[in-house]
Amino acid sequence: MKKISKHTFRSNTLPAMTTVGPVSLWLLFFVAIPLLYVLVMSFCSLDESYNVVFKFTAENYARLMDPNYIQIYTTSILVAFFTTVLCIIIGYPFSFLIARTKWKHKALLYMMVIIPFWTNSLIRIYGWRTFLGTGGWLNHMLLMLHITSEPVEFLFNKGTTVLGMVYCLFPFMVLPLYTAIEKLDSTLLEASSDLGAKGSVTFRKIILPLTMSGVFSGSIMVFIPCLGYFFVSDILGGGNSDVIGNLIERQFQSGNNWPLGAALSIILILITLLLVKIYQKLGGDMDSLGV
Amino acid sequence: MNRKIKAIVKKTAGILFCSFVYLFLFLPIIVIVTGSFNATTTKPYITWKGFTFDWYIKLFDNTALLSSFGATITIALISTLLSTAIGTVAAVGMYKYKFRGKGLIDGLLYIPVVIPEIVLGISLLTLFSNTHIPRDMLTLILSHTTFAIPYVIFNVRARLSGYDNSIEEASMDLGANRLLTLKNITLPVLAPGIAGGALLAFTLSIDDVIVSYFTNGQVKTFPLKVMESIKSGVAPDVNALSTLILAGTVILVVFTQSDILKKIKRRK
Numbered sequence: 404m405k406k407i408s409k410h411t412f413r414s415n416t417l418p419a420m421t422t423v424g425p426v427s428l429w430l431l432f433f434v435a436i437p438l439l440y441v442l443v444m445s446f447c448s449l450d451e452s453y454n455v456v457f458k459f460t461a462e463n464y465a466r467l468m469d470p471n472y473i474q475i476y477t478t479s480i481l482v483a484f485f486t487t488v489l490c491i492i493i494g495y496p497f498s499f500l501i502a503r504t505k506w507k508h509k510a511l512l513y514m515m516v517i518i519p520f521w522t523n524s525l526i527r528i529y530g531w532r533t534f535l536g537t538g539g540w541l542n543h544m545l546l547m548l549h550i551t552s553e554p555v556e557f558l559f560n561k562g563t564t565v566l567g568m569v570y571c572l573f574p575f576m577v578l579p580l581y582t583a584i585e586k587l588d589s590t591l592l593e594a595s596s597d598l599g600a601k602g603s604v605t606f607r608k609i610i611l612p613l614t615m616s617g618v619f620s621g622s623i624m625v626f627i628p629c630l631g632y633f634f635v636s637d638i639l640g641g642g643n644s645d646v647i648g649n650l651i652e653r654q655f656q657s658g659n660n661w662p663l664g665a666a667l668s669i670i671l672i673l674i675t676l677l678l679v680k681i682y683q684k685l686g687g688d689m690d691s692l693g694v
Numbered sequence: 695m696n697r698k699i700k701a702i703v704k705k706t707a708g709i710l711f712c713s714f715v716y717l718f719l720f721l722p723i724i725v726i727v728t729g730s731f732n733a734t735t736t737k738p739y740i741t742w743k744g745f746t747f748d749w750y751i752k753l754f755d756n757t758a759l760l761s762s763f764g765a766t767i768t769i770a771l772i773s774t775l776l777s778t779a780i781g782t783v784a785a786v787g788m789y790k791y792k793f794r795g796k797g798l799i800d801g802l803l804y805i806p807v808v809i810p811e812i813v814l815g816i817s818l819l820t821l822f823s824n825t826h827i828p829r830d831m832l833t834l835i836l837s838h839t840t841f842a843i844p845y846v847i848f849n850v851r852a853r854l855s856g857y858d859n860s861i862e863e864a865s866m867d868l869g870a871n872r873l874l875t876l877k878n879i880t881l882p883v884l885a886p887g888i889a890g891g892a893l894l895a896f897t898l899s900i901d902d903v904i905v906s907y908f909t910n911g912q913v914k915t916f917p918l919k920v921m922e923s924i925k926s927g928v929a930p931d932v933n934a935l936s937t938l939i940l941a942g943t944v945i946l947v948v949f950t951q952s953d954i955l956k957k958i959k960r961r962k
Contacts, residue, residue, distance in 0.1 A: 422787025430802040437817035520944040530722025631810030
Protein backbone atom coordinates (compact mmCIF):
# COMPACT_ATOMS: atom_id res chain seq x y z
CA MET A 404 0.00 0.00 0.00
CA LYS A 405 1.46 3.28 -1.05
CA LYS A 406 0.25 6.37 0.70
CA ILE A 407 -0.42 9.23 -1.64
CA SER A 408 1.54 12.17 -0.34
CA LYS A 409 0.42 15.72 -0.97
CA HIS A 410 3.25 16.26 -3.44
CA THR A 411 1.84 13.88 -6.02
CA PHE A 412 -1.22 16.05 -6.28
CA ARG A 413 0.87 18.66 -7.98
CA SER A 414 0.96 18.43 -11.69
CA ASN A 415 3.71 16.18 -12.98
CA THR A 416 3.81 17.76 -16.40
CA LEU A 417 6.48 20.33 -15.63
CA PRO A 418 9.04 18.02 -13.97
CA ALA A 419 8.41 15.33 -16.58
CA MET A 420 9.03 17.83 -19.35
CA THR A 421 12.18 19.28 -17.83
CA THR A 422 13.71 15.85 -17.21
CA VAL A 423 12.70 13.99 -20.34
CA GLY A 424 12.45 16.99 -22.66
CA PRO A 425 16.16 17.37 -23.47
CA VAL A 426 16.68 13.70 -24.27
CA SER A 427 13.53 13.62 -26.42
CA LEU A 428 14.69 16.59 -28.46
CA TRP A 429 18.18 15.16 -28.75
CA LEU A 430 16.92 11.77 -29.96
CA LEU A 431 14.55 13.48 -32.36
CA PHE A 432 17.23 15.69 -33.95
CA PHE A 433 20.19 13.35 -33.88
CA VAL A 434 18.65 9.89 -34.25
CA ALA A 435 15.13 10.00 -35.71
CA ILE A 436 15.52 12.83 -38.24
CA PRO A 437 18.93 11.66 -39.54
CA LEU A 438 17.53 8.17 -40.13
CA LEU A 439 14.55 9.67 -41.95
CA TYR A 440 17.00 11.63 -44.11
CA VAL A 441 18.76 8.37 -44.96
CA LEU A 442 15.46 6.74 -45.86
CA VAL A 443 14.46 9.65 -48.10
CA MET A 444 17.91 9.82 -49.65
CA SER A 445 17.80 6.13 -50.55
CA PHE A 446 15.02 7.04 -53.02
CA CYS A 447 16.82 10.09 -54.45
CA SER A 448 18.74 10.37 -57.71
CA LEU A 449 22.00 11.94 -58.77
CA ASP A 450 22.21 14.67 -61.42
CA GLU A 451 24.99 14.91 -64.06
CA SER A 452 27.44 16.51 -61.64
CA TYR A 453 26.81 13.89 -58.94
CA ASN A 454 24.65 16.10 -56.75
CA VAL A 455 21.82 14.51 -54.83
CA VAL A 456 18.46 15.63 -56.22
CA PHE A 457 15.07 14.89 -54.71
CA LYS A 458 13.69 13.01 -57.67
CA PHE A 459 12.05 9.73 -56.70
CA THR A 460 13.69 6.59 -57.99
CA ALA A 461 13.85 2.95 -56.92
CA GLU A 462 17.00 2.47 -58.95
CA ASN A 463 19.27 2.47 -55.89
CA TYR A 464 17.43 -0.54 -54.56
CA ALA A 465 17.57 -2.24 -57.94
CA ARG A 466 21.35 -1.79 -57.94
CA LEU A 467 21.60 -3.64 -54.65
CA MET A 468 21.01 -6.85 -56.61
CA ASP A 469 24.29 -6.44 -58.48
CA PRO A 470 26.09 -9.84 -58.35
CA ASN A 471 29.29 -8.16 -57.07
CA TYR A 472 27.34 -6.69 -54.19
CA ILE A 473 25.60 -9.94 -53.44
CA GLN A 474 29.00 -11.52 -53.11
CA ILE A 475 30.01 -8.89 -50.57
CA TYR A 476 26.81 -9.50 -48.56
CA THR A 477 27.63 -13.21 -48.54
CA THR A 478 31.21 -12.59 -47.42
CA SER A 479 29.99 -10.15 -44.82
CA ILE A 480 27.47 -12.57 -43.34
CA LEU A 481 30.00 -15.42 -43.40
CA VAL A 482 32.61 -13.29 -41.63
CA ALA A 483 30.04 -12.21 -39.03
CA PHE A 484 28.89 -15.81 -38.58
CA PHE A 485 32.38 -17.26 -38.08
CA THR A 486 33.33 -14.37 -35.80
CA THR A 487 30.28 -15.00 -33.62
CA VAL A 488 30.85 -18.77 -33.50
CA LEU A 489 34.53 -18.33 -32.61
CA CYS A 490 33.67 -15.78 -29.95
CA ILE A 491 31.24 -18.27 -28.38
CA ILE A 492 33.64 -21.24 -28.61
CA ILE A 493 36.53 -19.33 -27.04
CA GLY A 494 34.48 -16.93 -24.93
CA TYR A 495 32.22 -19.44 -23.17
CA PRO A 496 34.84 -21.64 -21.48
CA PHE A 497 36.97 -18.56 -20.85
CA SER A 498 34.14 -16.65 -19.16
CA PHE A 499 33.24 -19.76 -17.21
CA LEU A 500 36.76 -20.14 -15.87
CA ILE A 501 37.26 -16.50 -14.90
CA ALA A 502 33.73 -16.08 -13.49
CA ARG A 503 33.88 -19.16 -11.26
CA THR A 504 37.49 -19.17 -10.16
CA LYS A 505 38.13 -19.12 -6.43
CA TRP A 506 41.31 -17.09 -6.88
CA LYS A 507 41.28 -14.00 -4.69
CA HIS A 508 42.34 -11.67 -7.51
CA LYS A 509 39.34 -12.61 -9.58
CA ALA A 510 38.45 -8.97 -10.32
CA LEU A 511 41.87 -8.56 -11.93
CA LEU A 512 41.03 -11.30 -14.45
CA TYR A 513 37.86 -9.45 -15.39
CA MET A 514 39.66 -6.13 -15.72
CA MET A 515 42.33 -7.62 -17.93
CA VAL A 516 39.63 -8.30 -20.50
CA ILE A 517 38.69 -4.62 -20.52
CA ILE A 518 42.15 -3.01 -20.41
CA PRO A 519 43.15 -3.79 -24.04
CA PHE A 520 39.92 -2.02 -25.00
CA TRP A 521 41.26 1.21 -23.70
CA THR A 522 43.93 1.41 -26.35
CA ASN A 523 42.60 2.67 -29.61
CA SER A 524 41.13 -0.19 -31.63
CA LEU A 525 42.63 1.03 -34.93
CA ILE A 526 46.13 0.90 -33.61
CA ARG A 527 45.59 -2.52 -32.06
CA ILE A 528 44.37 -3.84 -35.39
CA TYR A 529 47.44 -2.28 -36.96
CA GLY A 530 49.47 -4.11 -34.31
CA TRP A 531 48.13 -7.38 -35.72
CA ARG A 532 49.28 -6.32 -39.15
CA THR A 533 52.77 -5.62 -37.80
CA PHE A 534 52.74 -9.04 -36.18
CA LEU A 535 51.43 -11.03 -39.14
CA GLY A 536 52.88 -9.11 -42.13
CA THR A 537 55.56 -10.52 -44.45
CA GLY A 538 58.18 -8.45 -42.64
CA GLY A 539 56.47 -8.95 -39.31
CA TRP A 540 57.22 -10.69 -36.05
CA LEU A 541 55.70 -14.06 -36.82
CA ASN A 542 57.58 -14.41 -40.09
CA HIS A 543 60.81 -13.42 -38.35
CA MET A 544 60.28 -16.14 -35.80
CA LEU A 545 59.40 -18.74 -38.41
CA LEU A 546 62.48 -17.88 -40.47
CA MET A 547 64.73 -17.93 -37.44
CA LEU A 548 63.45 -21.34 -36.41
CA HIS A 549 63.85 -22.55 -40.02
CA ILE A 550 60.23 -23.59 -40.18
CA THR A 551 59.83 -21.65 -43.42
CA SER A 552 62.52 -20.64 -45.91
CA GLU A 553 60.82 -17.47 -47.09
CA PRO A 554 58.21 -15.10 -45.63
CA VAL A 555 54.65 -16.34 -45.72
CA GLU A 556 51.78 -13.97 -46.49
CA PHE A 557 49.32 -14.47 -43.65
CA LEU A 558 47.44 -11.24 -44.23
CA PHE A 559 44.72 -10.07 -46.56
CA ASN A 560 42.24 -12.92 -46.60
CA LYS A 561 38.93 -13.75 -44.93
CA GLY A 562 40.74 -15.54 -42.13
CA THR A 563 42.65 -12.46 -40.99
CA THR A 564 39.51 -10.35 -41.24
CA VAL A 565 37.73 -12.83 -38.96
CA LEU A 566 40.72 -12.74 -36.61
CA GLY A 567 40.54 -8.94 -36.41
CA MET A 568 36.77 -9.00 -35.84
CA VAL A 569 37.07 -11.63 -33.09
CA TYR A 570 39.78 -9.51 -31.54
CA CYS A 571 37.70 -6.31 -31.59
CA LEU A 572 34.43 -7.87 -30.48
CA PHE A 573 35.53 -10.62 -28.05
CA PRO A 574 34.83 -8.55 -24.90
CA PHE A 575 31.25 -7.94 -26.09
CA MET A 576 30.77 -11.70 -25.93
CA VAL A 577 32.62 -12.17 -22.63
CA LEU A 578 30.86 -9.46 -20.61
CA PRO A 579 27.26 -10.76 -20.92
CA LEU A 580 28.50 -14.37 -20.54
CA TYR A 581 30.44 -13.44 -17.43
CA THR A 582 27.35 -11.82 -15.91
CA ALA A 583 25.14 -14.83 -16.74
CA ILE A 584 27.66 -17.40 -15.48
CA GLU A 585 28.38 -15.52 -12.29
CA LYS A 586 24.67 -15.49 -11.47
CA LEU A 587 24.54 -19.32 -11.63
CA ASP A 588 23.54 -20.76 -8.28
CA SER A 589 26.22 -23.25 -7.16
CA THR A 590 23.71 -25.18 -5.07
CA LEU A 591 21.88 -26.14 -8.28
CA LEU A 592 25.08 -27.64 -9.68
CA GLU A 593 25.74 -29.47 -6.41
CA ALA A 594 22.18 -30.80 -6.32
CA SER A 595 22.58 -32.07 -9.86
CA SER A 596 25.79 -33.95 -9.12
CA ASP A 597 24.39 -35.22 -5.80
CA LEU A 598 21.50 -36.71 -7.71
CA GLY A 599 24.00 -38.61 -9.82
CA ALA A 600 24.22 -36.51 -12.98
CA LYS A 601 27.51 -36.59 -14.82
CA GLY A 602 29.33 -33.35 -15.57
CA SER A 603 28.18 -33.31 -19.17
CA VAL A 604 24.56 -33.84 -18.17
CA THR A 605 24.70 -31.04 -15.60
CA PHE A 606 26.15 -28.79 -18.26
CA ARG A 607 23.50 -29.63 -20.83
CA LYS A 608 20.49 -29.63 -18.54
CA ILE A 609 21.37 -26.89 -16.08
CA ILE A 610 24.33 -24.68 -16.91
CA LEU A 611 23.65 -24.15 -20.58
CA PRO A 612 19.92 -23.29 -20.33
CA LEU A 613 20.61 -20.86 -17.48
CA THR A 614 23.39 -19.05 -19.34
CA MET A 615 21.81 -19.09 -22.79
CA SER A 616 20.65 -15.48 -22.32
CA GLY A 617 24.30 -14.43 -22.17
CA VAL A 618 25.09 -16.33 -25.36
CA PHE A 619 22.17 -14.65 -27.14
CA SER A 620 22.98 -11.08 -26.11
CA GLY A 621 26.68 -11.65 -26.76
CA SER A 622 25.88 -12.94 -30.25
CA ILE A 623 23.81 -9.87 -31.07
CA MET A 624 26.56 -7.57 -29.79
CA VAL A 625 29.13 -9.38 -31.95
CA PHE A 626 27.26 -10.23 -35.15
CA ILE A 627 25.73 -6.83 -35.93
CA PRO A 628 28.85 -4.62 -35.55
CA CYS A 629 30.77 -7.15 -37.66
CA LEU A 630 28.70 -6.17 -40.71
CA GLY A 631 29.86 -2.58 -40.41
CA TYR A 632 33.47 -2.66 -39.14
CA PHE A 633 35.01 -1.55 -42.41
CA PHE A 634 38.37 -0.59 -40.95
CA VAL A 635 39.10 -4.16 -39.84
CA SER A 636 38.61 -5.60 -43.32
CA ASP A 637 40.50 -2.61 -44.75
CA ILE A 638 43.59 -3.11 -42.60
CA LEU A 639 43.65 -6.90 -42.28
CA GLY A 640 41.57 -8.03 -45.24
CA GLY A 641 43.20 -5.77 -47.80
CA GLY A 642 40.14 -5.54 -50.04
CA ASN A 643 39.79 -9.32 -50.34
CA SER A 644 37.10 -9.69 -47.75
CA ASP A 645 35.04 -6.50 -47.80
CA VAL A 646 32.01 -6.32 -45.56
CA ILE A 647 28.82 -4.29 -46.11
CA GLY A 648 30.46 -1.46 -44.16
CA ASN A 649 33.19 -1.12 -46.81
CA LEU A 650 30.53 -0.85 -49.49
CA ILE A 651 28.72 1.92 -47.62
CA GLU A 652 31.93 3.76 -46.74
CA ARG A 653 32.96 3.85 -50.39
CA GLN A 654 29.64 5.39 -51.50
CA PHE A 655 30.02 8.19 -48.98
CA GLN A 656 33.70 8.84 -49.62
CA SER A 657 35.43 8.03 -52.92
CA GLY A 658 32.39 6.66 -54.76
CA ASN A 659 30.36 9.74 -53.93
CA ASN A 660 27.01 8.08 -54.50
CA TRP A 661 25.16 8.94 -51.32
CA PRO A 662 21.72 7.62 -52.43
CA LEU A 663 23.19 4.19 -53.12
CA GLY A 664 25.04 4.29 -49.79
CA ALA A 665 21.76 5.22 -48.11
CA ALA A 666 19.97 2.25 -49.70
CA LEU A 667 22.76 -0.06 -48.50
CA SER A 668 22.39 1.39 -45.00
CA ILE A 669 18.66 0.67 -45.08
CA ILE A 670 19.55 -2.98 -45.76
CA LEU A 671 21.82 -2.97 -42.70
CA ILE A 672 19.04 -1.44 -40.61
CA LEU A 673 16.61 -4.13 -41.80
CA ILE A 674 19.09 -6.91 -40.95
CA THR A 675 19.55 -5.35 -37.49
CA LEU A 676 15.80 -5.14 -36.91
CA LEU A 677 15.34 -8.75 -37.99
CA LEU A 678 18.08 -10.01 -35.65
CA VAL A 679 16.79 -7.96 -32.73
CA LYS A 680 13.26 -9.35 -33.34
CA ILE A 681 14.65 -12.91 -33.28
CA TYR A 682 16.57 -12.04 -30.13
CA GLN A 683 13.40 -10.78 -28.45
CA LYS A 684 11.46 -13.88 -29.61
CA LEU A 685 14.11 -16.02 -27.93
CA GLY A 686 13.38 -14.18 -24.70
CA GLY A 687 16.26 -11.72 -24.89
CA ASP A 688 16.16 -8.62 -22.72
CA MET A 689 16.95 -5.35 -24.52
CA ASP A 690 18.58 -3.90 -21.43
CA SER A 691 21.33 -6.52 -21.41
CA LEU A 692 22.52 -5.19 -24.77
CA GLY A 693 23.74 -1.97 -23.17
CA VAL A 694 26.61 -3.80 -21.39
CA MET B 695 44.73 -40.49 -6.04
CA ASN B 696 43.59 -40.83 -9.62
CA ARG B 697 40.95 -38.25 -8.96
CA LYS B 698 43.52 -35.84 -7.60
CA ILE B 699 45.66 -36.13 -10.75
CA LYS B 700 42.59 -35.58 -12.87
CA ALA B 701 41.76 -32.42 -10.95
CA ILE B 702 45.31 -31.09 -11.34
CA VAL B 703 45.30 -31.77 -15.08
CA LYS B 704 41.96 -30.04 -15.39
CA LYS B 705 43.19 -27.01 -13.49
CA THR B 706 46.40 -26.73 -15.50
CA ALA B 707 44.48 -27.00 -18.75
CA GLY B 708 42.19 -24.21 -17.59
CA ILE B 709 45.08 -21.93 -16.67
CA LEU B 710 46.84 -22.65 -19.97
CA PHE B 711 43.69 -21.93 -21.95
CA CYS B 712 43.06 -18.62 -20.18
CA SER B 713 46.71 -17.62 -20.60
CA PHE B 714 46.39 -18.14 -24.34
CA VAL B 715 43.29 -15.97 -24.46
CA TYR B 716 45.05 -13.20 -22.55
CA LEU B 717 48.06 -13.53 -24.84
CA PHE B 718 45.70 -13.10 -27.79
CA LEU B 719 44.18 -9.99 -26.18
CA PHE B 720 47.51 -8.41 -25.27
CA LEU B 721 49.64 -9.40 -28.27
CA PRO B 722 48.96 -6.26 -30.36
CA ILE B 723 49.60 -4.14 -27.27
CA ILE B 724 53.00 -5.78 -26.83
CA VAL B 725 53.67 -4.97 -30.49
CA ILE B 726 52.65 -1.32 -29.99
CA VAL B 727 54.72 -0.82 -26.85
CA THR B 728 57.78 -2.49 -28.40
CA GLY B 729 57.34 -0.39 -31.52
CA SER B 730 57.50 2.81 -29.48
CA PHE B 731 61.07 1.94 -28.40
CA ASN B 732 62.26 0.91 -31.87
CA ALA B 733 65.19 2.99 -33.18
CA THR B 734 64.21 2.44 -36.83
CA THR B 735 63.66 5.54 -38.95
CA THR B 736 62.59 3.93 -42.22
CA LYS B 737 59.03 3.11 -43.24
CA PRO B 738 57.09 0.97 -42.42
CA TYR B 739 58.94 1.04 -39.10
CA ILE B 740 58.78 -2.70 -38.44
CA THR B 741 62.39 -3.96 -38.50
CA TRP B 742 64.02 -3.79 -35.08
CA LYS B 743 67.02 -1.43 -35.06
CA GLY B 744 67.71 -1.18 -31.37
CA PHE B 745 66.27 0.39 -28.26
CA THR B 746 65.64 4.13 -27.96
CA PHE B 747 63.59 6.69 -26.04
CA ASP B 748 63.85 9.12 -28.99
CA TRP B 749 60.25 8.72 -30.10
CA TYR B 750 58.97 9.89 -26.75
CA ILE B 751 61.03 13.06 -27.15
CA LYS B 752 60.17 13.53 -30.82
CA LEU B 753 56.51 13.13 -29.93
CA PHE B 754 56.57 16.59 -28.39
CA ASP B 755 57.69 18.11 -31.70
CA ASN B 756 54.84 16.53 -33.61
CA THR B 757 52.32 19.32 -33.14
CA ALA B 758 49.75 17.76 -35.48
CA LEU B 759 49.71 14.57 -33.43
CA LEU B 760 49.62 16.40 -30.12
CA SER B 761 46.79 18.69 -31.22
CA SER B 762 44.81 15.64 -32.38
CA PHE B 763 45.26 14.21 -28.90
CA GLY B 764 44.10 17.52 -27.41
CA ALA B 765 41.03 17.50 -29.66
CA THR B 766 40.25 13.91 -28.63
CA ILE B 767 40.35 14.80 -24.94
CA THR B 768 38.34 18.02 -25.42
CA ILE B 769 35.65 16.26 -27.43
CA ALA B 770 35.53 13.38 -24.94
CA LEU B 771 35.22 15.69 -21.94
CA ILE B 772 32.49 17.90 -23.43
CA SER B 773 30.47 15.01 -24.85
CA THR B 774 30.78 13.11 -21.55
CA LEU B 775 29.55 16.15 -19.65
CA LEU B 776 26.63 16.68 -22.05
CA SER B 777 25.58 13.03 -22.26
CA THR B 778 25.89 12.50 -18.50
CA ALA B 779 23.76 15.56 -17.73
CA ILE B 780 21.08 14.76 -20.32
CA GLY B 781 21.14 11.03 -19.61
CA THR B 782 20.95 11.29 -15.84
CA VAL B 783 17.94 13.60 -15.69
CA ALA B 784 16.28 11.56 -18.43
CA ALA B 785 16.76 8.30 -16.54
CA VAL B 786 15.28 9.85 -13.40
CA GLY B 787 12.37 11.37 -15.31
CA MET B 788 11.59 8.19 -17.19
CA TYR B 789 11.63 6.24 -13.96
CA LYS B 790 9.40 8.59 -12.00
CA TYR B 791 6.84 9.91 -14.41
CA LYS B 792 4.34 8.37 -16.75
CA PHE B 793 3.79 10.27 -19.96
CA ARG B 794 2.75 9.71 -23.54
CA GLY B 795 5.49 8.70 -25.97
CA LYS B 796 7.58 6.97 -23.31
CA GLY B 797 7.71 3.79 -25.38
CA LEU B 798 8.87 5.79 -28.38
CA ILE B 799 11.75 7.34 -26.42
CA ASP B 800 12.70 3.91 -25.11
CA GLY B 801 12.75 2.54 -28.64
CA LEU B 802 14.84 5.43 -29.98
CA LEU B 803 17.33 4.90 -27.17
CA TYR B 804 18.17 1.39 -28.35
CA ILE B 805 18.91 2.52 -31.89
CA PRO B 806 22.42 3.96 -31.30
CA VAL B 807 23.27 0.87 -29.23
CA VAL B 808 22.24 -1.80 -31.69
CA ILE B 809 22.58 -0.38 -35.20
CA PRO B 810 26.05 -0.68 -36.75
CA GLU B 811 28.03 2.48 -36.00
CA ILE B 812 28.50 3.14 -39.69
CA VAL B 813 24.75 3.72 -40.09
CA LEU B 814 24.78 6.22 -37.24
CA GLY B 815 27.82 7.87 -38.81
CA ILE B 816 26.36 8.30 -42.28
CA SER B 817 22.95 9.37 -40.95
CA LEU B 818 24.61 12.18 -38.96
CA LEU B 819 26.72 13.09 -41.99
CA THR B 820 23.51 13.34 -44.03
CA LEU B 821 21.92 15.52 -41.35
CA PHE B 822 24.89 17.90 -41.08
CA SER B 823 25.21 18.18 -44.82
CA ASN B 824 21.50 18.82 -45.38
CA THR B 825 21.25 21.42 -42.63
CA HIS B 826 24.54 23.04 -43.74
CA ILE B 827 26.18 22.64 -40.35
CA PRO B 828 29.91 22.80 -41.15
CA ARG B 829 31.78 19.69 -40.05
CA ASP B 830 34.07 20.70 -37.23
CA MET B 831 34.70 20.11 -33.54
CA LEU B 832 31.02 20.85 -32.89
CA THR B 833 29.72 18.06 -35.14
CA LEU B 834 32.07 15.59 -33.47
CA ILE B 835 30.83 16.63 -30.03
CA LEU B 836 27.18 16.32 -31.12
CA SER B 837 27.82 12.86 -32.62
CA HIS B 838 29.70 11.53 -29.62
CA THR B 839 27.04 12.81 -27.26
CA THR B 840 24.42 11.00 -29.35
CA PHE B 841 25.96 7.55 -29.04
CA ALA B 842 26.88 8.06 -25.36
CA ILE B 843 23.45 9.13 -24.03
CA PRO B 844 21.87 5.63 -24.10
CA TYR B 845 24.77 4.09 -22.17
CA VAL B 846 24.49 6.75 -19.47
CA ILE B 847 20.75 6.16 -19.21
CA PHE B 848 21.15 2.37 -18.95
CA ASN B 849 23.76 2.74 -16.22
CA VAL B 850 21.71 5.18 -14.16
CA ARG B 851 18.57 3.12 -14.74
CA ALA B 852 20.29 0.01 -13.36
CA ARG B 853 20.93 2.00 -10.18
CA LEU B 854 17.33 3.21 -10.05
CA SER B 855 15.84 -0.28 -10.15
CA GLY B 856 16.64 -0.70 -6.48
CA TYR B 857 15.65 2.84 -5.60
CA ASP B 858 13.20 3.48 -2.79
CA ASN B 859 10.90 6.34 -3.71
CA SER B 860 9.80 6.85 -0.12
CA ILE B 861 13.09 8.48 0.91
CA GLU B 862 12.30 11.27 -1.53
CA GLU B 863 8.80 11.59 -0.17
CA ALA B 864 10.24 11.76 3.33
CA SER B 865 12.58 14.54 2.24
CA MET B 866 9.73 16.52 0.76
CA ASP B 867 7.45 15.89 3.74
CA LEU B 868 10.19 17.37 5.87
CA GLY B 869 9.92 20.55 3.82
CA ALA B 870 12.64 20.23 1.18
CA ASN B 871 11.66 21.31 -2.30
CA ARG B 872 12.24 19.26 -5.45
CA LEU B 873 15.65 20.78 -6.21
CA LEU B 874 16.96 20.32 -2.69
CA THR B 875 15.71 16.74 -2.66
CA LEU B 876 17.42 16.09 -5.97
CA LYS B 877 20.72 17.48 -4.69
CA ASN B 878 20.72 15.86 -1.25
CA ILE B 879 18.86 12.60 -1.78
CA THR B 880 18.52 11.49 -5.39
CA LEU B 881 21.96 12.36 -6.77
CA PRO B 882 24.03 10.77 -3.98
CA VAL B 883 22.11 7.51 -4.34
CA LEU B 884 22.59 7.50 -8.11
CA ALA B 885 26.25 8.59 -8.00
CA PRO B 886 27.84 5.19 -8.78
CA GLY B 887 25.55 4.72 -11.79
CA ILE B 888 26.27 8.22 -13.03
CA ALA B 889 30.03 7.70 -12.60
CA GLY B 890 29.88 4.36 -14.44
CA GLY B 891 27.91 5.90 -17.28
CA ALA B 892 30.26 8.87 -17.54
CA LEU B 893 33.32 6.62 -17.62
CA LEU B 894 31.76 4.54 -20.38
CA ALA B 895 30.83 7.69 -22.34
CA PHE B 896 34.40 8.93 -22.05
CA THR B 897 35.95 5.65 -23.20
CA LEU B 898 33.55 5.30 -26.11
CA SER B 899 34.41 8.82 -27.21
CA ILE B 900 38.21 8.57 -27.10
CA ASP B 901 38.17 5.23 -28.94
CA ASP B 902 35.58 6.12 -31.56
CA VAL B 903 36.70 5.58 -35.14
CA ILE B 904 33.66 4.98 -37.31
CA VAL B 905 31.24 7.76 -36.33
CA SER B 906 34.07 10.33 -36.21
CA TYR B 907 35.27 9.20 -39.62
CA PHE B 908 32.04 10.48 -41.18
CA THR B 909 31.39 13.53 -39.01
CA ASN B 910 34.84 15.17 -38.82
CA GLY B 911 36.03 18.17 -40.80
CA GLN B 912 39.20 20.15 -40.17
CA VAL B 913 39.58 18.90 -36.63
CA LYS B 914 41.08 15.38 -36.50
CA THR B 915 40.92 13.19 -33.44
CA PHE B 916 43.76 10.83 -32.52
CA PRO B 917 42.08 7.72 -34.01
CA LEU B 918 41.51 9.63 -37.28
CA LYS B 919 45.18 10.68 -37.29
CA VAL B 920 46.13 7.01 -36.86
CA MET B 921 43.85 6.08 -39.73
CA GLU B 922 45.55 8.63 -42.01
CA SER B 923 48.99 7.27 -41.18
CA ILE B 924 48.12 3.61 -41.65
CA LYS B 925 48.71 3.56 -45.41
CA SER B 926 52.32 4.71 -45.06
CA GLY B 927 53.01 2.76 -41.88
CA VAL B 928 52.27 3.93 -38.37
CA ALA B 929 55.28 5.89 -37.09
CA PRO B 930 56.78 5.00 -33.71
CA ASP B 931 55.77 8.35 -32.23
CA VAL B 932 52.14 7.27 -32.66
CA ASN B 933 53.09 4.09 -30.79
CA ALA B 934 54.72 6.22 -28.11
CA LEU B 935 51.58 8.31 -27.65
CA SER B 936 49.43 5.14 -27.56
CA THR B 937 51.73 3.67 -24.93
CA LEU B 938 51.40 6.82 -22.83
CA ILE B 939 47.60 6.75 -23.20
CA LEU B 940 47.58 3.07 -22.19
CA ALA B 941 49.73 3.80 -19.13
CA GLY B 942 47.36 6.63 -18.24
CA THR B 943 44.30 4.42 -18.50
CA VAL B 944 45.87 1.60 -16.50
CA ILE B 945 46.56 4.10 -13.71
CA LEU B 946 42.94 5.22 -14.00
CA VAL B 947 41.79 1.58 -13.76
CA VAL B 948 43.87 0.98 -10.66
CA PHE B 949 42.52 4.22 -9.24
CA THR B 950 38.89 3.21 -9.81
CA GLN B 951 39.52 -0.47 -9.07
CA SER B 952 37.52 -0.48 -5.87
CA ASP B 953 34.53 0.92 -7.77
CA ILE B 954 34.73 -1.79 -10.41
CA LEU B 955 35.08 -4.43 -7.71
CA LYS B 956 31.92 -3.16 -6.09
CA LYS B 957 30.14 -3.20 -9.43
CA ILE B 958 31.08 -6.83 -10.02
CA LYS B 959 29.90 -7.78 -6.55
CA ARG B 960 26.60 -6.01 -7.03
CA ARG B 961 25.87 -7.99 -10.17
CA LYS B 962 25.59 -11.21 -8.16
